[in-house]
Amino acid sequence: MSESPLVKIRGIKLEGRSDEKWNPIINGIDLTLARGEVLGLIGESGAGKSTLGLAAMGYTRDGVRISDGTVEFDGIDLLKASAAVKRGLLGKRIAYVAQSAAASFNPAHKLMDQHVEGPVQHGVMSRSESEADAIELYRKLRLPNPEEIGFRYPHQVSGGQLQRAMTAMAMSCRPDLIIFDEPTTALDVTTQIEVLASIRDIVEQFNTAAIYITHDLAVVAQMADRIKVLLKGDEVETADTRTMLSAPTQDYTKSLWAVRSFERPNKPAVQTGSVPVISVQNVDAAYGKVPVLYDVSFDMHSGRTVAVVGESGSGKSTTARCITGLLPPTAGQILLDGEVLPPDYRKRSKDQLRQVQMIYQMADTALNPRMSIGQIIARPVQFYLGLTGAEKRRKVDALLEQIELEPSEYYNRLPSELSGGQKQRIGIARALAAEPKFIICDEVTSALDQLVAEGILRLLARLQDELSLSYMFITHDLATVKAIADEVVVMKDGRVVEQGGKVEMFKPPHHAYTDLLLSSVPEMDPDWLTNLLAQRGVDNIGDAAVDKM
Amino acid sequence: MGNVLTIILQRLALGLLTLLIVSIVIFVAVNLLPGDFAQNILGQGATEEAVASIRRDLGLDQPMLSRYFGWLAGVLQGDFGSSFAQMNFASFSGTTSGATTVAEQIAPRFANTMFLAMVTAIIAVPVAITLGVLAALYRNTVFDRVANITTLSSISSPEFFLAYILILFLAVLNPILPSLSNIYEGMAFSERLEKSLLPALTLTLVVTAHMMRMTRAAIINLLASPYIEMARLKGLSPMRVIVKHALPNALAPIINVIALNLAYLITGVVVVEVVFVYPGIGQLFVDSVKIRDIPVVQACCLIFAAAYILLNLTADIMSILSNPRLRHPK
Numbered sequence: 001m002s003e004s005p006l007v008k009i010r011g012i013k014l015e016g017r018s019d020e021k022w023n024p025i026i027n028g029i030d031l032t033l034a035r036g037e038v039l040g041l042i043g044e045s046g047a048g049k050s051t052l053g054l055a056a057m058g059y060t061r062d063g064v065r066i067s068d069g070t071v072e073f074d075g076i077d078l079l080k081a082s083a084a085v086k087r088g089l090l091g092k093r094i095a096y097v098a099q100s101a102a103a104s105f106n107p108a109h110k111l112m113d114q115h116v117e118g119p120v121q122h123g124v125m126s127r128s129e130s131e132a133d134a135i136e137l138y139r140k141l142r143l144p145n146p147e148e149i150g151f152r153y154p155h156q157v158s159g160g161q162l163q164r165a166m167t168a169m170a171m172s173c174r175p176d177l178i179i180f181d182e183p184t185t186a187l188d189v190t191t192q193i194e195v196l197a198s199i200r201d202i203v204e205q206f207n208t209a210a211i212y213i214t215h216d217l218a219v220v221a222q223m224a225d226r227i228k229v230l231l232k233g234d235e236v237e238t239a240d241t242r243t244m245l246s247a248p249t250q251d252y253t254k255s256l257w258a259v260r261s262f263e264r265p266n267k268p269a270v271q272t273g274s275v276p277v278i279s280v281q282n283v284d285a286a287y288g289k290v291p292v293l294y295d296v297s298f299d300m301h302s303g304r305t306v307a308v309v310g311e312s313g314s315g316k317s318t319t320a321r322c323i324t325g326l327l328p329p330t331a332g333q334i335l336l337d338g339e340v341l342p343p344d345y346r347k348r349s350k351d352q353l354r355q356v357q358m359i360y361q362m363a364d365t366a367l368n369p370r371m372s373i374g375q376i377i378a379r380p381v382q383f384y385l386g387l388t389g390a391e392k393r394r395k396v397d398a399l400l401e402q403i404e405l406e407p408s409e410y411y412n413r414l415p416s417e418l419s420g421g422q423k424q425r426i427g428i429a430r431a432l433a434a435e436p437k438f439i440i441c442d443e444v445t446s447a448l449d450q451l452v453a454e455g456i457l458r459l460l461a462r463l464q465d466e467l468s469l470s471y472m473f474i475t476h477d478l479a480t481v482k483a484i485a486d487e488v489v490v491m492k493d494g495r496v497v498e499q500g501g502k503v504e505m506f507k508p509p510h511h512a513y514t515d516l517l518l519s520s521v522p523e524m525d526p527d528w529l530t531n532l533l534a535q536r537g538v539d540n541i542g543d544a545a546v547d548k549m
Numbered sequence: 550m551g552n553v554l555t556i557i558l559q560r561l562a563l564g565l566l567t568l569l570i571v572s573i574v575i576f577v578a579v580n581l582l583p584g585d586f587a588q589n590i591l592g593q594g595a596t597e598e599a600v601a602s603i604r605r606d607l608g609l610d611q612p613m614l615s616r617y618f619g620w621l622a623g624v625l626q627g628d629f630g631s632s633f634a635q636m637n638f639a640s641f642s643g644t645t646s647g648a649t650t651v652a653e654q655i656a657p658r659f660a661n662t663m664f665l666a667m668v669t670a671i672i673a674v675p676v677a678i679t680l681g682v683l684a685a686l687y688r689n690t691v692f693d694r695v696a697n698i699t700t701l702s703s704i705s706s707p708e709f710f711l712a713y714i715l716i717l718f719l720a721v722l723n724p725i726l727p728s729l730s731n732i733y734e735g736m737a738f739s740e741r742l743e744k745s746l747l748p749a750l751t752l753t754l755v756v757t758a759h760m761m762r763m764t765r766a767a768i769i770n771l772l773a774s775p776y777i778e779m780a781r782l783k784g785l786s787p788m789r790v791i792v793k794h795a796l797p798n799a800l801a802p803i804i805n806v807i808a809l810n811l812a813y814l815i816t817g818v819v820v821v822e823v824v825f826v827y828p829g830i831g832q833l834f835v836d837s838v839k840i841r842d843i844p845v846v847q848a849c850c851l852i853f854a855a856a857y858i859l860l861n862l863t864a865d866i867m868s869i870l871s872n873p874r875l876r877h878p879k
Contacts, residue, residue: 059782062773090784103775108797108873117793118783153873 004075006176006209007033007056012069014051014060014233025051026233028069035176036207040224040241042214042256044449045420047230049213053179056211057094058086074176091118095170097199099182101162105154112150115169124173137168140205141198160191164198171202178203180212184219188311188476189520196222196522197533215449217256218522221245222529229253241526255451257524264461266503267486270301275338277302277438277470278323278356283332285322292318293329293494298487300438303468307485307502309475309517315494316474320440323472324356336438354384357431361443363423367415373400373426374411380433399429403459421452428459438470445480457484478521482506490514553869557862564858571854572624572847576617579843585609586633586841607633620847629655630844632837651848655830657734659852662829665752666814668745673753674760674807681764681803686791688769700758712751712824719747730825748825752818756810763806767799774798801868808864815860816853 009031015022026048033039033056041049051064058071058078071078073094078086090096095118098104106114116130125133131150138146141164154162163183170178183199184192200223203210212223220227220241227244229236229252237250248254276299285293293315300306308316321327323334325345334341336355342348360366367376377396381387387395397407403425415423424444431439441460445453461484463469475481481488481502488505490498490513498511510518522528587603588595604610608619623630629651680700684693703711720728730744768791771777780794819831830849837845869875 057782061778087784087786090782092784096779096782098775098779100775104779106776106780106794106798108794117785121783121785121789153877155874156877 005032006035006037006074007031007211008070008072009052009056010070010072012052012055012071013067014048014055015065015067016051017063017065022065022067024233025064026055029230029233029235031056031228033177033209033211036209037226038203038210038212038224040212040214040220040227041230042217042220042227043230043236044215044451046232048233049215049230050181052230053181053211053213054096056177057090057096057179059090088122091175092122092124092173093176095173095175095178097163097166097170097178097180097183100186101166101183102154102159102186104166105162107154110151110153111157111165111169115150115165115172118169118172122173130172134168134172137171137202138165140202141165141168142194143168158191160187160195163187163195167195167199167202171206171208174206175208177209177211180210180223182214185214185216189478189522190311190516192219192522193520193529193532196529199223200529216522218524218528221524221526222522229256245524245526263483267304269501270304274301276300276335277337278472279335279338280319280323281333281335283319283322283329283334285318285327285329287318287327291330291494293322295332296322296491296494296496297332298489298496298499300470300472300487302437302470303464304486305464305471305473305484306487306489307473307475307481308489308491309478309481310491311476311517313493314491316491317442318494319491320358320442320472320474323440324358350384354434355437356440357434357436357438358440358442359424359427359431359444362447363420363427364415364447366427367423367430369415372412372414373418376415376426377429377433380430384434395433399433402432402463403429405429419452420448421455424448424456425459428456428463432463432467436469438472440472440474442474443476444473446475446477453480454483460484478518490517553866553875556869557866560858560862560865564855564862567858568851568854571850572621573617575847575850576613576620576843579838579841579846580613582841584841586843589840590634607636620844624851628652629848632845633842634837634840634845651844654845655833655848655852658828658830658833661732661827662815662818662831664741665745665748665818665827665829666811668742668749669752669756669814670811672749673756673810676753677757677760678764678803680757681761682768682791682796684761684765685768685772685795686787688765693765696761700761703754704756704758708751708755708820709824711754712748712821715747715751715754716824719750728825730827732828745827748818748821748827751821751824752814756813760803760806760810764799764803767802768795771795771798797871800871804867804871805861805864808860812857812860815856 009029011028011030012026013024013028014026016025017023029052031039031052041053043049051060054060055066055071056073058073058081060066066079069079073089076085076089078089081089105111112131112134115134116125116127119125119130119133120127124130134150135146138149143149143161143164149157149161149165157165167178167183180199184195187195196219202208210223212220214220214223224241226238226240228238229244229250231252236252237244237248239249244253245257248257278300280299281297283293283296284291296315296319298306308319310316318327322329322343325334325341325343325348328343334343336352341352345353371379374393374396377399378392381392381395381399385395396411400407400410405422405425410418410422415426418426427444444460445456448456457480460471464471471484473480473485485502488499488502489496490505490511492513498505498514505514506518508515519532525531585604586607587600587609590603591599601610608616611619620630631650632654635654680696684696687693716728719726726747727744728747730748732741732744736744772795777790777794780790785793815830817831818829819835821827822829822831830852833845834849836842837849
């Protein structure tokens, strides 16, 4: 084996086109990858991780260009190579695994047809050889029914399985390098484990070099030999994984590590006999004829936060829709301050509507892009509180101050002129404008970077203390639960499987499912995945474990 | 597949309702036109008695409602009535030979129209889709612009103008094709085809632009999707990326535009028929409106409406079938 590196990037600069001019995305980064090495690229959104990862393949998306630097793959200058030469490398010697397998598999073709396309077009294998190989790879990646799964269409396969099928597809020509672009970000924690373990195994087995892009430190700690931290297009530091975790040298890296330390003090237990702000009692719900909730009951008290956790499809958001009256339950009832709420929001009084507000996951789509910040917040102020003119303006200004944004500066801006975290703050202000008792926070931090998310959590905690708000906090992120919850409700398949105070919930013994959820959250220890797999046994991880329940 | 069948049945039922409404609208509209068949056929110098006698013969003296329901009752039994013009001619000459019922009169004309539409579709659809794919592949190049400008110019020109240009170049200057399309029953297929080729080419020029531009737009629309990026990152050739990965997912809008254009080929080609003296249904329709020959007008309208409904239904079904999520449920 030669000593020359597989990938050698020197002084690469990338620019993206927006507002009619080229803005820098990556400002001159060096990257070297040895054969068989796994390099983790981490950073917040907008740090340029994906752009850099794609540039390592000599590829840029539309509206992005490489303005300077060199990219060499095994001695071939990818920036000078012809399109035909690059096509000969892509898929064959350099492969890519995308963030969302569901979007990156072509919906019109079966998995197998897409898998064999690379090897057949590159002349590596015949179709029948490649099919046999695919089945072998599916087996190695522990996909269920390896003989048969390739003959399904992408929509017939679950997200975690698709992500593994995509890894198999990337492996189809036995490339020297695979770029993994956030391959597990869209997955639930229990599914993530399975995919992580599969990817790690197969990369080791074929001694494939990889660039593993993610924003999740704990994940990269399991996967990478070496970690490179990016911030706004610049490299912060590079070190091997253990050194980076135990002794980060840069302040930014340290701050990333510290995010997970935010935790609210535990509150005393709720006094018995106090009336909950919202009480969900034996609620069943269905979409059309498909039942989605079964006998869901829990209480939420003033000044406290109830975290509702569970995987996607477990019924968390549906419960929220029942409470707001968007989806009238088929059985059971919702109580506000001990009084039964009409099931349909159209039948509720203005005051009842005012008391229950919502903050959404995607602040981007939840704010009207054509309305200024002032108009967005003023609307509920006028609607619920009946304020107009100068009084209305004063109230909006006070709300903006509450969410720590300078009123004079932000009042006339449009949502597009705000960052993701600021938009989410506007969402909070809009909910507060109604002066509610109870706010549903639906995955409010999951689209945000860790540092920004922490700021939002601190803001919500402060507002709760000041205004004795009650929060229902829907999330799948257990770190967030640890940070802010007082009580925890665990949901699975439309049922509440366990509920109780946070302290008790995070202490064993748990319900088996809670235990699985808790133990599936990646930890910063680089040996965590290895130990966990050893503990659970190969056949009993992730999906398989869930199915057994 | 069960739900596809339900959709088809639902749409067919709705289609029948649409046909009923169309027949009412047309009946009322033709009655609103000044003059009726009797006045038209007899001209300005006609005596009151003569007009009244023809009206009595044809039942035009009955109130509108009873005439409509009489006609409707006939249609429901499969009888589209008789053409006023033919009946009048028969009563005048005392013979009953030739086509007297509307059905007999329309059938050969309709067959001709379908033949022309078919020939046009067989040329135009593959040409349009190929051009669209190539325009998407070489987007923003000279080829793309030339293809766009040519097809747009041809769709923007009046049909008769295109027709005469084609006649000039293909029949007069270079006598390759006949400029008259006077086809008749019992003609050999090859001769029929040859005679229909010029009108078919004219119509091709008219319908290609729309289909080609939709193909191009639908494909380009998908080029930013992650699975297209994935296909490119697998090192596939640009042609393969477009034909294998983009086109199958772009089919639904393309199919809909094709259906609309095919419907146009059946219902809207009267100008081309006139230029080439092609005995299609369009000419018959216009002539019948002129002399207020209501039974023929009604039957033509029903055929046109049915063509639209059936083609759109076919398009919807094919769009559904082009979606693997619906073809292969979980």
